[in-house]
Amino acid sequence: MENPRLKSFHDEDLLEATIDELQEKLQNGEITSKDLVMMYMNRIGQLDENIHSVLELNPDALHIAAALDAEREEQGPRSPLHGIPILLKDNIDTGDKMQTTAGSLALKNHCAQKDSFVASQLRQAGAVILGKTNMTEWANFMTEGMPSGYSSRGGQTLNPYGPGKFDVGGSSAGSGAAIAANFAAAAIGTETSGSILSPASQNSLVGIKPTVGLVSRTGIIPIAHSQDTAGPMARTVKDAALLLNVLAVPDENDPITMTNKDLRGKDFTVFLDEAGLEGTRIGIARETYFDYLSSEKLSVMNKAVNDLKELGAEVVDEVVIPSTKEEWSRDVLTYEFKADLNAYLRTVAPHLNIRTLSDVIHFNENNSEKCLKYGQSILIEAEETSGNLTEMAYISALEKDIYFSGEKGIDYVMKEHHLDAIVFPNNYGAGIPAKAGYPSITVPAGYTPEGEPVGITFTGLAYSEPLLIKLAYAFEHATRHRKAPELGVLA
Numbered sequence: 001m002e003n004p005r006l007k008s009f010h011d012e013d014l015l016e017a018t019i020d021e022l023q024e025k026l027q028n029g030e031i032t033s034k035d036l037v038m039m040y041m042n043r044i045g046q047l048d049e050n051i052h053s054v055l056e057l058n059p060d061a062l063h064i065a066a067a068l069d070a071e072r073e074e075q076g077p078r079s080p081l082h083g084i085p086i087l088l089k090d091n092i093d094t095g096d097k098m099q100t101t102a103g104s105l106a107l108k109n110h111c112a113q114k115d116s117f118v119a120s121q122l123r124q125a126g127a128v129i130l131g132k133t134n135m136t137e138w139a140n141f142m143t144e145g146m147p148s149g150y151s152s153r154g155g156q157t158l159n160p161y162g163p164g165k166f167d168v169g170g171s172s173a174g175s176g177a178a179i180a181a182n183f184a185a186a187a188i189g190t191e192t193s194g195s196i197l198s199p200a201s202q203n204s205l206v207g208i209k210p211t212v213g214l215v216s217r218t219g220i221i222p223i224a225h226s227q228d229t230a231g232p233m234a235r236t237v238k239d240a241a242l243l244l245n246v247l248a249v250p251d252e253n254d255p256i257t258m259t260n261k262d263l264r265g266k267d268f269t270v271f272l273d274e275a276g277l278e279g280t281r282i283g284i285a286r287e288t289y290f291d292y293l294s295s296e297k298l299s300v301m302n303k304a305v306n307d308l309k310e311l312g313a314e315v316v317d318e319v320v321i322p323s324t325k326e327e328w329s330r331d332v333l334t335y336e337f338k339a340d341l342n343a344y345l346r347t348v349a350p351h352l353n354i355r356t357l358s359d360v361i362h363f364n365e366n367n368s369e370k371c372l373k374y375g376q377s378i379l380i381e382a383e384e385t386s387g388n389l390t391e392m393a394y395i396s397a398l399e400k401d402i403y404f405s406g407e408k409g410i411d412y413v414m415k416e417h418h419l420d421a422i423v424f425p426n427n428y429g430a431g432i433p434a435k436a437g438y439p440s441i442t443v444p445a446g447y448t449p450e451g452e453p454v455g456i457t458f459t460g461l462a463y464s465e466p467l468l469i470k471l472a473y474a475f476e477h478a479t480r481h482r483k484a485p486e487l488g489v490l491a
Contacts, residue, residue, distance in 0.1 A: 001042055010039050015182050016484050019084055019239045022185060026072065026083050033065035033072075033083030036185075037128055040085050044131075044183050047487050050163055053177035055090055055154045057131040059097050065128050080242050082126030087187040089175050090132045090154070091139060092230065093219035094119045098129075102221045103137035103151025105371050106354050106363040113347070116219025117251045118188060118230050125246045130184050133174030138379070139195060140171040141223045141337060146374040148198070149173030159202060160485040166452045169199030169427070175233050176203040180485055186234040186243055192223040192333065194430035196231045197442045201426040201455025204444045204482050206240045206472065207233045209430070211462045212437035213259045214244075216251035221344055224336035225256075226398065227434050235482060237443065237473040241268035244465065263463055271466045276474035278312030280420040282458075283319035283413060289428045296448040301425045304445040304456045304475075308423070311478050319422065321413050321432060323404035328431065331397035334378070338387040357383050405435035414461060421464075421471055424457045433459045441468045444481040 001007040009031055013021070025031045041061070044054050058064070068083045077083070088094065091102040093112035101107035119129060134154035136146060148170030149157030159168040160181040168177055172189025176199025179187045189196040191209045200207025208231045215230045222228050232243035245268055250257040284305055293301060309315050342356050354360060361379050364371040385391065409432050413422065422429070426442070433440050438461060445456035456475065458468045476482075 001039070006035055006039055009035070010042075014039055016235060017185070018236055019080060019185055019242055022084060023077070023080055023082070027077070032069045033128060034062055034069055036083065037061050037065045037085050037130060040130060040184050043181070047181060048178075048183065050158070050487070051160050051177050051181055052155050052157045053133055053174040053181065054087065054183060055132045055134050055174065056098055058129055061085070061128055061130050068126055068128065071126075078124070078126035079246065081122065081246060084127050084186075085130040085184045086122055086127045086243075087130050087133050087175060087178050087184040088119065089172050089187070089189050090135050091190060091221035092116050092118055092188060094129055094132075096129070098132050100132070100221065101153050102139065103135050103153050104360065105152045105367060106360045107348070107352065108153060110348055110352055112219065113349070114219070117216035117254070118220065118247060121246050121249055122188075127246075133172070133178050133187060135174055136171035139190065139192060139221075139223050141192070141333065141378055143375040143377045143379070149177070150374070152371045152373065160487055161204065161451055161453055167202055169202030171195040172199045172233065176200055176205055176207075179203070179205055179233055179235060181487055182484060186232060186239050188230055188243070188247075189233045190220060190228065190230045191434070192227045193434035194427040196233060197427035197430050197440055197455070197457055200233050200442045201457070202453055204447070204453035204455075205233055205235060206237050206444075206476070207231065207442045208240050208244060208465070209433075209440045210244070210248070210465060211260075211439045213256040214263060214439070214463065214465065215247045216249070216254040216257050218251050218253045222337070222340035224333040225340055226332055226336060226401070227437065237441075237469060237476050238269060238272055240441075241272065241469055244268050260463065263465065266466070268465065268469055271470045272473045273470045274474055274477050275312070276470035277308060280313045280471065281316060281418055282308055282313045282471070283316045283417050283419045283422045285321060285422050285424050285429055286318045287320050288324045289424050292428045293425055294448070296450070297425065297454050300446040300448065300454040301456065305423070307475065307479055311474060316417050316419065319413050319417055319419070321409055323409045323432065326404050329397060331393060332401050332435075334382050335385050335389060335391065335394035335397070337382045338385050339389050342387055401435040405432045410436055410438055410459065410461065420467060421458045421460045424459060426455050427457065429457065429459065438462055439465050439468060441472045443472045443476050445479075446481045
């Protein structure tokens with residue numbers, strides 16, 4: 001960087017800076033929001049060519065930051081996010097000059113007419129929406145065998161801890177890689193089943209997959225309304241909690257958010273308790289889920305379980321979720337995808353000529369060299385459904401998912417063992433709470449000898465975010481595993 005003041009701040013203060021630390025610098029006049037945007041833009045320009053995490057930058061970001069700086073001087077900050085640069089996954093609408101494409105060339109040049117509820121909440125809090133991140137195309141609901149982090153629009157996102165060596169996690173891959181690489185203060189991802197938890201674990205981040213109902217989905221390109229949710233991805237539990245404060249607001253256009261009664265207006269940072277694990281009962285879901293781990297990752301997780309004990313938790317080892325080995329299917333997602341996507345595409349500008357899932361499939365076929373590197377088998381399977389959600393196969397699958405994930409799943413094991421939470425490794429247990437609509441939070445648990453990140457994930461019952469945040473913060477504060485990837489030094 002040419003500006004010696006900014007270069008000095010970048011080298012000494014920017015990397016791994018928390019939102020609180022940035023806010024303190026903004027308040028005392030050491031830097032401005034405009035400075036922050038410029039420094040993050042510079043890091044992206046210098047380093048993202050090796051990661052491919054950011055699809056585009058907001059052309060108005062510097063001007064928005066400058067306006068927020070002026071507002072700070074005149075009126076003070078709106079919230080702890082005032083002037084803080086945040087990245088959004090490319091399936092979240094922003095009513096500005098940026099595109100929203102879900103990584104698909106079929107939606108290239110689609111600029112949403114208005115903000116998603118999530119984007120609107122961030123702007124009201126004074127955050128600067130810095131740009132859009134790459135993602136696994138159609139949130140990894142396009143075809144079998146597509147690598148995490150790949151899209152026809154953005155190419156392959158790589159893990160900054162080992163580009164080309166370690167899986168980046170999906171489908172919020174760009175959000176995970178970008179925040180790990182310090183390209184913004186934090187990001188928003190989305191999850192249907194593992195798509196926040198996976199890239200957060202793989203990139204040594206904190207990821208909160210909220211209860212379905214805590215965060216509005218209005219203006220987000222969907223997979224399935226039964227399971228979809230947006231959530232924060234950050235480098236610390238507190239930063240994720242600060243984002244959740246802004247996002248956890250009922251939206252009359254998303255009816256499920258009206259079930260969020262006890263957490264309305266909550267300040268999730270009040271649950272940041274260093275002693276939060278003392279006296280809790282934590283179940284370890286070893287059967288099946290720990291079987292996925294290599295010996296190196298198993299060693300990291302076993303150390304994490306011992307840490308829980310040392311931090312005062314009563315660990316109930318090897319709890320068995322009765323439906324773990326049930327024959328699960330993705331049928332609910334397959335049926336809901338067509339109905340939900342077609343509803344979203346009706347809002348797309350007419351000049352794109354993409355109004356239905358069928359239009360997407362035909363566009364891909366007509367541009368197969370660019371669009372079908374891995375095929376589109378799941379899109380075709382979804383298109384074969386009626387889109388009306390009237391099939392008995394769908395209704396039966398939905399009832400089965402609800403029963404076996406809740407009453408015969410998480411609810412059962414939590415009640416049987418009187419648990420406060422269940423622990424899974426990485427995102428390997430994401431499927432059952434996803435089907436139940438229950439929350440999870442993942443926190444860095446360490447690294448393999450090769451340097452691959454490993455995450456510990458706490459899962460609980462609906463709207464148990466306060467408890468999960470308390471547990472995660474206590475673990476994070478005591479262990480402090482996160483370290484930044486080595487990406488080189490900026491000129």
